[in-house]
Amino acid sequence: MSTQDDTSAVAASGPGRFKPHQLAIVLGIGIALFTVMSGIIPLITDWHNDNAIHREVFVNIPGPIKIAFYTVIPVLLVWGAFQFANRMKNWERGAPAKRRTTPKNAKKRAEDYRAGVYMQTLLRDSAAGLMHSMIYFGFLVLMGVTTILEIDHQLPEELKFLHGRTYQAYAFVGDAAGLVFTVGVIWAIVRRYIQRPYRIRIKSKADHVLALGSLLGIGITGFAAEMYRIAVGTASGEDMSWERYSFIGYPLSQLVDGVDLDRLELIHQISWGLHVGFFVLFLAILPMTMLRHMFTSPLNMYLRDKDRPKGAMKPMPNLMETELESFGASVVEDFTWKQLLDTDACTMCGRCTSVCPAHATGKPLDPREIVLKTGEVMAATGNPQVSPPLATDAEITIGANSLFERITPDEIWACTSCKACDEICPVNIEILDKILDMRRYLSLMESNFPNELGNAYRAMENQGNPWGMNQGERGDWADDLDLENGQTVSVVDPGEPFEAEYLYWVGCAGSFDDKNKKVTQAMAKLLSRAGIDVAVLGPSEMCTGDSARRSGNEYLFQMLAMPNIEMLDGMGVKKIITQCPHCFNTLMNEYPQLGGNYEVVHHTQLLESLIEAGRLDVSQATLEERITYHDSCYLGRHNDVYVAPRKVVGSIKGIEIVEMQRNGTTGMCCGAGGARMWMEEDIGVKVNDERALEALSTGASRVATACPFCYIMLDDGVKAAGVEEDDVKVADLAIHLLDAIENGEAQMALPDAHLNSPLETPLRVPGFSGGAGTATLEPTTESEVVTETHEISGDDSDDLKLLVGIGPAIEEILNNGGIRTFRQVANASVETLQDLLPDLHDGRVEREDWVGQAREMVEAIRRGEDPASVARDDQAT
Numbered sequence: 001m002s003t004q005d006d007t008s009a010v011a012a013s014g015p016g017r018f019k020p021h022q023l024a025i026v027l028g029i030g031i032a033l034f035t036v037m038s039g040i041i042p043l044i045t046d047w048h049n050d051n052a053i054h055r056e057v058f059v060n061i062p063g064p065i066k067i068a069f070y071t072v073i074p075v076l077l078v079w080g081a082f083q084f085a086n087r088m089k090n091w092e093r094g095a096p097a098k099r100r101t102t103p104k105n106a107k108k109r110a111e112d113y114r115a116g117v118y119m120q121t122l123l124r125d126s127a128a129g130l131m132h133s134m135i136y137f138g139f140l141v142l143m144g145v146t147t148i149l150e151i152d153h154q155l156p157e158e159l160k161f162l163h164g165r166t167y168q169a170y171a172f173v174g175d176a177a178g179l180v181f182t183v184g185v186i187w188a189i190v191r192r193y194i195q196r197p198y199r200i201r202i203k204s205k206a207d208h209v210l211a212l213g214s215l216l217g218i219g220i221t222g223f224a225a226e227m228y229r230i231a232v233g234t235a236s237g238e239d240m241s242w243e244r245y246s247f248i249g250y251p252l253s254q255l256v257d258g259v260d261l262d263r264l265e266l267i268h269q270i271s272w273g274l275h276v277g278f279f280v281l282f283l284a285i286l287p288m289t290m291l292r293h294m295f296t297s298p299l300n301m302y303l304r305d306k307d308r309p310k311g312a313m314k315p316m317p318n319l320m321e322t323e324l325e326s327f328g329a330s331v332v333e334d335f336t337w338k339q340l341l342d343t344d345a346c347t348m349c350g351r352c353t354s355v356c357p358a359h360a361t362g363k364p365l366d367p368r369e370i371v372l373k374t375g376e377v378m379a380a381t382g383n384p385q386v387s388p389p390l391a392t393d394a395e396i397t398i399g400a401n402s403l404f405e406r407i408t409p410d411e412i413w414a415c416t417s418c419k420a421c422d423e424i425c426p427v428n429i430e431i432l433d434k435i436l437d438m439r440r441y442l443s444l445m446e447s448n449f450p451n452e453l454g455n456a457y458r459a460m461e462n463q464g465n466p467w468g469m470n471q472g473e474r475g476d477w478a479d480d481l482d483l484e485n486g487q488t489v490s491v492v493d494p495g496e497p498f499e500a501e502y503l504y505w506v507g508c509a510g511s512f513d514d515k516n517k518k519v520t521q522a523m524a525k526l527l528s529r530a531g532i533d534v535a536v537l538g539p540s541e542m543c544t545g546d547s548a549r550r551s552g553n554e555y556l557f558q559m560l561a562m563p564n565i566e567m568l569d570g571m572g573v574k575k576i577i578t579q580c581p582h583c584f585n586t587l588m589n590e591y592p593q594l595g596g597n598y599e600v601v602h603h604t605q606l607l608e609s610l611i612e613a614g615r616l617d618v619s620q621a622t623l624e625e626r627i628t629y630h631d632s633c634y635l636g637r638h639n640d641v642y643v644a645p646r647k648v649v650g651s652i653k654g655i656e657i658v659e660m661q662r663n664g665t666t667g668m669c670c671g672a673g674g675a676r677m678w679m680e681e682d683i684g685v686k687v688n689d690e691r692a693l694e695a696l697s698t699g700a701s702r703v704a705t706a707c708p709f710c711y712i713m714l715d716d717g718v719k720a721a722g723v724e725e726d727d728v729k730v731a732d733l734a735i736h737l738l739d740a741i742e743n744g745e746a747q748m749a750l751p752d753a754h755l756n757s758p759l760e761t762p763l764r765v766p767g768f769s770g771g772a773g774t775a776t777l778e779p780t781t782e783s784e785v786v787t788e789t790h791e792i793s794g795d796d797s798d799d800l801k802l803l804v805g806i807g808p809a810i811e812e813i814l815n816n817g818g819i820r821t822f823r824q825v826a827n828a829s830v831e832t833l834q835d836l837l838p839d840l841h842d843g844r845v846e847r848e849d850w851v852g853q854a855r856e857m858v859e860a861i862r863r864g865e866d867p868a869s870v871a872r873d874d875q876a877t
Helices: 020-045 063-091 106-117 126-154 164-195 206-235 241-245 249-256 261-285 290-302 337-345 351-355 367-380 409-413 420-424 431-445 451-463 507-512 514-530 546-550 554-571 581-594 603-613 643-650 687-696 708-720 733-748 808-816 822-827 830-836 839-847 850-862
Strands: 502-505 575-578 599-602 626-629 702-705 729-732
Touching: 020 063, 020 126, 063 261, 063 290, 063 337, 106 290, 126 164, 126 206, 164 206, 164 241, 206 249, 206 261, 206 290, 241 249, 290 337, 337 367, 337 431, 351 367, 351 420, 367 431, 409 431, 420 431, 431 554, 451 546, 451 554, 502 514, 507 514, 507 708, 514 603, 514 708, 514 729, 514 733, 546 554, 546 581, 554 581, 575 581, 575 603, 581 599, 599 603, 603 643, 603 733, 626 643, 643 733, 687 708, 702 708, 702 733, 708 729, 729 733, 808 830, 822 850, 830 839, 830 850, 839 850
Parallel strands: 502 575, 575 599, 626 702, 702 729
Antiparallel strands: none
């Protein structure tokens, strides 16, 4: 089944037209002919290099062996080309995919290709990336060294260049590359068979023995052949000292000084033969084992860019009008040719396995297995059959081209659609698309989905929301909501012209879930404070259909999306605010597939811009707590929004931000994506419980989310761990920000609020201007001191020596810099205080927490207590 129209795709190549697999055959035959000619031409020309410092090709190698070399290698090249062509025939079984290179995407394609071949994607895992880079770049340089030697071999005497200093530099580079390559291979063997990380250990097969064995053999026998070649020259009476730049082969050759010449020649011939033999083995297994990724992975990386946004699913035609008889993917031919190429591009590294939240918590899903099992079915049903992507157990049999011969529905439904597998894949394999395509088949064609998901379907179909709540209650969250200056929430009717700047798309969770109603209310208050003109749809708003689409029910998605688009377009809505990343992703990335095009902003992005523009005043926002932020998958990996939420949290004074171990692009899912919110989780550990424990391990007293599903799941997980809200508060970022603003305003409202408030006039110190934490260099005189809303006299000074680490000398330095009170220390940044001190005292400011101590002193004064009573470590004495 194809849902795209691209006659340029591979699958569209008709009879008589040149097909991609034929290109592999042409290239293979061309390279083989070139190899044969490179052996014949020197026999005819008989050109030699007379320079004393040069390397003779095939020195000490008998003629019959040369003939065998120039016969076997070309035959293998042609054989390998046909084997690759057979694999490419399998890709051609796939449906069309729009992956043309155009002037518009050519630059992006080049960037993606370069990132792959330069190992940038592999180096996300520094150890594995470095190891692979050593093998990859070492091998490439060695291939270059061999090619250069052959080019020099073909040239007439006057054009030969590989002699003298040039040859010595060449020899040095060759030995260096060989050393890097061989060490890399040994490292790979140690990693796979001694260190044995989980993701590698569970998928080590005979393929890896063959691949690593052939590569190690090439490296070791290459040095052996060089060693004995030099030794033969020395034993023949030649001065081979010029070979000292072969810094591996030359020292090794000295180990066999004095050995009989005949024996050295024989050993050299054997080592050379073994070197060629390992290369022959490498060529033979190249198209049949995972080594094929040397060609397929760069191709896959080049084709990464596609014609839809990162967070959008593949489009489908209007299901109420289409004549298609099958939907989704159930057989190999239902996937696109690019999805089938993925299976041969996979390196089987298991990085996707290592980050999958379902796999990590004991579910049946392993993303790598989805790719490999698809490849197994494709290989077994090809014409002709080819080897599977990776060797399989003998008892596994495949009798048809059905994907479900190897993949179970339980694997498909365990996915949270978090996209962690796609994000971490170093060769850009699109795993999530395959899972979602198979979900479409299971849901639309077989109604094979979890029972509880059926309840959500019925609720979305009948009530317009998965909660099954009355649509008339969508606006109840606004009842008795106290906004700035007596404002009220504006609810617009679809029949009325839309005059507000933004439509606030509250979403189902924000309208019906008790936790998330508080998020909606907090956001309404923040928007009111910022003077943003918004309106809501209230009862007219329906579910965007994200859960329906991610669970494969495209029919229900379109049934929800099309009326929404018709309504929004009819009202003239242009700008939409969402607090749900799932709504955000659907409205921004997927509604355009159905004709709905809007400017959509997530509430964290809007808050960030309002704070930066000064429209939302956070100057008093204060929370003396530790907070950790949980990345929403649909905000982060699906739409690359990572910085905005962190900037909003970072705008709160007094807050200590700590990241969880898995954060940003590697953040762990809450477990609710991909419609998992509506399914029971009865296998293994609950994903949200696992993530909640990671959040609690940071010691944070607050956990910030930016998604209603994440809020629900993490709050439930924290409570399941036995931690109550009084100890750790899980809430949306908007709630935390509003708490901070209201907390700061409450402190300002106290009778002696000036003791706790930030300076009304920015702190100024000699040589600097600007507020605390934002000092900028400015010429001043030493007579300039801190200015406040009241005059400071000597009597206003506090005894700063009560603070641990401040003695008479440091107190005098601070006083000269204009800092004389506890409040000034409390409101200064660490950097500002350090700027006043000699360098040798810089570390004391943070180590002894002068700012924190000063705040305790200020609080004691506010309570009417003697600040000396709260001095730490008997500093007061």
